Amino acid sequence: MPYYRYRASDARGRITKGRMEALHDTDLEARLKTLGLVLMRATPHGTRQRAGTRLPARALIDFLFQLEMQLHGGIPIRTALADMRDAGDAAEAAAVRRLAASLLTRIESGATLAEAMQAHPGVFSTVTCSLIRAGELSGQLPEVLGEIVRSLKWQDEMLSKTRKLLIYPLFVTAVIGAVAFFLMTYLVPQLLGFLRSMGGEIPLHTRALLALSQLLADYWWAMLALPAGMALGLAALVRRRPALRYRLHQAVLAMPYVGGIIGKSILARLADTFALMYRSGIPVLEGLACCEQVSASLVFQQAIARARARIANGEAISASFAAEPLFPAMFIRMLKVGETTGALDTALGNINYFYSRDIEASIARVQALIEPVMSIVMGLILGWIMLSVLGPIYDTIASIKV
Incomplete structure (x- = not known):
């Protein structure tokens, strides 16, 4: 799936620049709309995510903690990711929201959460992906997410x-x-x-x-x-x-x-x-x-x-x-x-x-x-x-x- 560099504006007229995965221009426009953004310009930018793309450790911990809490509450994984994608102001936590949108897109295309995470090697380590895969197979994904969050907090x-x-x-x-x-x-x-x-x-x-x-x-x-x-x-x-x-x-x-x-x-x-x-x-x-x-x-x-x-x-x-x-x-x-x-x-x-x-x-x-x-x-x-x-x-x- 290709990536696009885009320029968009929010409801207050503030300009936002970024990079997002999408099937085509129309799909990109629809994805940005869910984030409260209006597409102004888009240019294709390759088909692979940059290896250096990362989330700060505390942002990753917060992302996984929110996901764990929602799954513990019985919320389906797709709904949880959609909520995280749409939550908050458009100018805040843009990287986290784009990550949630990318994971949701891959899951809706038939991938598991572990497979979706493997597409972001700069964010999720091999250990995290392996643990998520084991959690999905055993039906204990919320518990595994809790253990991952605890481990990441300790490392931080x-x-x-x-x-x-x-x-x-x-x-x-x-x-x-x-x-x-x-x-x-x-x-x-x-x-x-x-x-x-x-x-x-x-x-x-x-x-x-x-x-x-x-x-x-x-x-x-x-x-x-x-x-x-x-x-x-x-x-x-x-x-x-x-x-x-x-x-x-x-x-x-x-x-x-x-x-x-x-x-x-x-x-x-x-x-x-x-x-x-x-x-x-x-x-x-x-x-x-x-x-x-x-x-x-x-x-x-x-x-x-x-x-x-x-x-x-x-x-x-x-x-x-x-x-x-x-x-x-x-x-x-x-x-x-x-x-x-x-x-x-x-x-x-x-x-x-x-x-x-x-x-x-x-x-x-x-x-x-x-x-x-x-x-x-x-x-x-x-x-x-x-x-x-x-x-x-x-x-x-x-x-x-x-």
């Missing part, structure tokens, strides 16, 4: 906490850099000019500061462009070479403090996703294949793939993961207990709970460590600048005979 909370860990040092680094740049390019040259005019001897550390100040003043643009260029070049190289990407992911996991938090967050998400799929009746091998795809680390992806291959050859789940040194002893013990008792989903839930608590404690410890370290770094930088500038000035003034 973990991501938010991890971002908080990075925001403070980045902010302090930016402040230190801005202050140091101002001192080095504006204040230091003036003070050193004053020092030269007094004829005093300039010590070595002050001459080094002056050389660095001159370098920053003349080539500040290169010092900004060089790290950005190196980062872009490394990113391009990593995308093209899986072996290099693997090494980079290994290095990230080996980083002090931060690497441990990242590894624990991956383990927590693995346990949460695997438990969700196992509880929904999805076969173990299929569930692990989905877990492999959603893992953010190539190191974990390959370890899960090797464990899955052993399980396919008849080994126990716990033994298959135990063969991978990447997975800690506690993770393996809980898997073994779950296998032995027949409550694997409960054991996985406990793993997720343990690592979630551990991540929160680790983030708090790292934040408590970062603050004094950053203060010391700032003090050393500013102290060196002040000592190199004010020390010679003080010596020169002290040597003047009254």
